[in-house]
Amino acid sequence: MDFSRLQNLQYDLNATSTTAANLPSTLLELVVPGYSTISQLAFRLTGIDIGVLVTGWALIFGCHTAWRYLYDLVEGYFDEYYTSSIQVDDDDGLFNDVKDWLSEQQNNTSSRKLKAVTDYEDNKKDDNVDDELGIYKYEAPMPRYELSYGSDDFFHQGRRFKVARSSVKDEAGSYMRENLEIYCYARTAQPVKDLLAHIRQWKISQETAMTSVYRALNNGGRYWSKQSCRPSRPLQTVSLDQQQKDAIVEDINEYLHPATARWYAARGIPHRRGYLFHGPPGTGKTSLSFALAGVFGLEVYCVSLNDKDLTESELCTLFDTLPDRCIVLLEDIDSAGLKREEEPVVVEAPDADSKTSKDVTKTATKADSSSGSISLSALLNAIDGAASHEGHVLIMTTNTPEQLDAALIRPGRVDLQVAFTLATQDQIHETFVRMYSQTSEEQIRGGRRTNSKSRPVSKIADPETLEAMARTFSQQLPADMFSPAEIQGYLLMRKKDPQRALNDLKKWRDEMLESKKKGKKLVGAQ
Numbered sequence: 439m440d441f442s443r444l445q446n447l448q449y450d451l452n453a454t455s456t457t458a459a460n461l462p463s464t465l466l467e468l469v470v471p472g473y474s475t476i477s478q479l480a481f482r483l484t485g486i487d488i489g490v491l492v493t494g495w496a497l498i499f500g501c502h503t504a505w506r507y508l509y510d511l512v513e514g515y516f517d518e519y520y521t522s523s524i525q526v527d528d529d530d531g532l533f534n535d536v537k538d539w540l541s542e543q544q545n546n547t548s549s550r551k552l553k554a555v556t557d558y559e560d561n562k563k564d565d566n567v568d569d570e571l572g573i574y575k576y577e578a579p580m581p582r583y584e585l586s587y588g589s590d591d592f593f594h595q596g597r598r599f600k601v602a603r604s605s606v607k608d609e610a611g612s613y614m615r616e617n618l619e620i621y622c623y624a625r626t627a628q629p630v631k632d633l634l635a636h637i638r639q640w641k642i643s644q645e646t647a648m649t650s651v652y653r654a655l656n657n658g659g660r661y662w663s664k665q666s667c668r669p670s671r672p673l674q675t676v677s678l679d680q681q682q683k684d685a686i687v688e689d690i691n692e693y694l695h696p697a698t699a700r701w702y703a704a705r706g707i708p709h710r711r712g713y714l715f716h717g718p719p720g721t722g723k724t725s726l727s728f729a730l731a732g733v734f735g736l737e738v739y740c741v742s743l744n745d746k747d748l749t750e751s752e753l754c755t756l757f758d759t760l761p762d763r764c765i766v767l768l769e770d771i772d773s774a775g776l777k778r779e780e781e782p783v784v785v786e787a788p789d790a791d792s793k794t795s796k797d798v799t800k801t802a803t804k805a806d807s808s809s810g811s812i813s814l815s816a817l818l819n820a821i822d823g824a825a826s827h828e829g830h831v832l833i834m835t836t837n838t839p840e841q842l843d844a845a846l847i848r849p850g851r852v853d854l855q856v857a858f859t860l861a862t863q864d865q866i867h868e869t870f871v872r873m874y875s876q877t878s879e880e881q882i883r884g885g886r887r888t889n890s891k892s893r894p895v896s897k898i899a900d901p902e903t904l905e906a907m908a909r910t911f912s913q914q915l916p917a918d919m920f921s922p923a924e925i926q927g928y929l930l931m932r933k934k935d936p937q938r939a940l941n942d943l944k945k946w947r948d949e950m951l952e953s954k955k956k957g958k959k960l961v962g963a964q
């Protein structure tokens with residue numbers, strides 16, 4: 439074995455151990471035992487002086503730490519004296535508004551930490567996703583990108599803001615609450631207030647474009663659950679006497695005005711507004727309710743009193759948890775079979791001891807909450823309680839107003855009654871025109887579209903032809919015999935062929951009239 443290289447190496451190691459450059463190495467030697475041997479060995483083998491490397495790294499690390507310290511110090515000082523913030527908690531409606539607005543901004547920024555979500559309310563599909571045969575193709579919802587937990591900067595109207603999203607556990611230590619804190623670099627929170635006002639405005643303009651519908655869900659307790667969020671129905675698509683429409687819109691508009699609430703309060707009059715829409719089935723009562731929601735940017739909360747599982751206490755809870763401004767829609771109140779509490783209801787007990795059921799009948803009241811049905815007084819209490827909140831528009835619909843209890847529709851509970859009738863000549867004409875006319879949006883889209891097969895409805899572009907066909911159509915149908923829903927249903931079956939709608943009309947009309955005379959529904963008569 440050749441030991442001469444090792445001897446030379448040992449000699450060189452001793453030779454380099456006393457240079458002036460080794461001062462940091464001497465310090466390292468104190469911390470890392472055997473450091474000088476390792477470093478000199480490495481120098482001999484690679485030609486690299488570890489001491490220099492370590493010294494450089496220590497210098498960079500020192501500078502970086504000093505810079506971080508200084509930065510944190512300045513930032514802390516700046517945050518303390520020149521930053522203002524406003525926190526928004528997730529139990530406030532504003533939380534979702536801010537999140538939605540921020541997520542719209544996220545699409546336009548280069549943020550690197552995002553949260554992807556697909557379950558959000560505006561995740562609606564374009565209606566033009568059909569193939570060359572006109573078959574609608576379902577496409578999985580695309581993700582939208584939200585701010586992730588942590589903080590991020592964004593700019594709005596030239597000003598820089600910071601938003602921090604965090605989650606905290608509630609007192610019980612289980613439910614994760616979330617909050618957003620929005621910072622601005624100013625000595626007052628006014629820029630954030632302005633931003634929040636801007637976000638509210640943005641949301642309101644979105645809400646008037648869309649109508650959210652909530653229904654009472656029964657899932658181990660009753661709570662409001664959003665069932666749909668659909669484009670608002672334009673008021674002009676509901677055919678009703680124009681004067682009646684104007685009267686309702688004016689009335690609701692005045693009711694919702696803050697000055698009106700003050701006027702009522704000053705005079706000690708309960709500030710509430712109730713409407714009764716009555717008329718035969720399919721005449722537009724529900725449609726008008728939704729159209730009004732669109733006009734005023736209100737959400738619709740529907741309650742069905744036909745729900746046999748709905749108890750009185752649940753009804754009260756539901757009404758108590760309504761938001762400040764909304765439309766409360768009580769549909770088909772006649773068929774709910776409301777009874778006065780004192781009115782006895784005969785309940786048959788089970789035929790247990792082989793007695794006849796007559797022997798074991800007992801009396802109960804509809805107010806019996808365990809039975810799940812709602813008494814008139816419970817409904818009145820709920821209505822009075824809910825309507826006493828400013829901004830609730832109560833709409834009740836019924837097919838048989840004459841059967842309603844006078845207490846339910848007395849002034850103060852129902853302030854305006856709107857009668858819906860079977861289709862008049864004008865409504866028949868209007869329904870045809872609405873079905874086959876082109877909206878300006880459709881005209882634009884139609885111009886862009888290359889595949890004419892994929893149009894869901896045939897449109898008549900020439901207004902004169904459309905008018906003439908609508909006139910022929912309405913003249914062939916008697917007034918006050920068909921509901922707008924029936925006429926719409928007939929036209930929908932021929933939506934691609936207006937001429938066919940005219941050709942088939944006589945046969946359909948005669949069959950329908952015949953069945954109406956016999957008093958039975960013509961199932962499947964199209």
Ligand SMILES: Nc1ncnc2c1ncn2[C@@H]1O[C@H](COP(=O)(O)OP(=O)(O)OP(=O)(O)O)[C@@H](O)[C@H]1O
Pocket residue numbers: 675676677678717718719720721722723724725726835836837858921922923924926
């Ligand atoms: N006056 C109307 N104007 C426009 N569309 C109408 C009208 N009446 C009914 N329709 C159409 O008929 C369908 C049913 O209407 P809607 O649900 O509003 O009737 P309704 O009076 O509430 O019926 P019901 O008493 O059975 O609840 C809807 O698709 C709607 O577009």
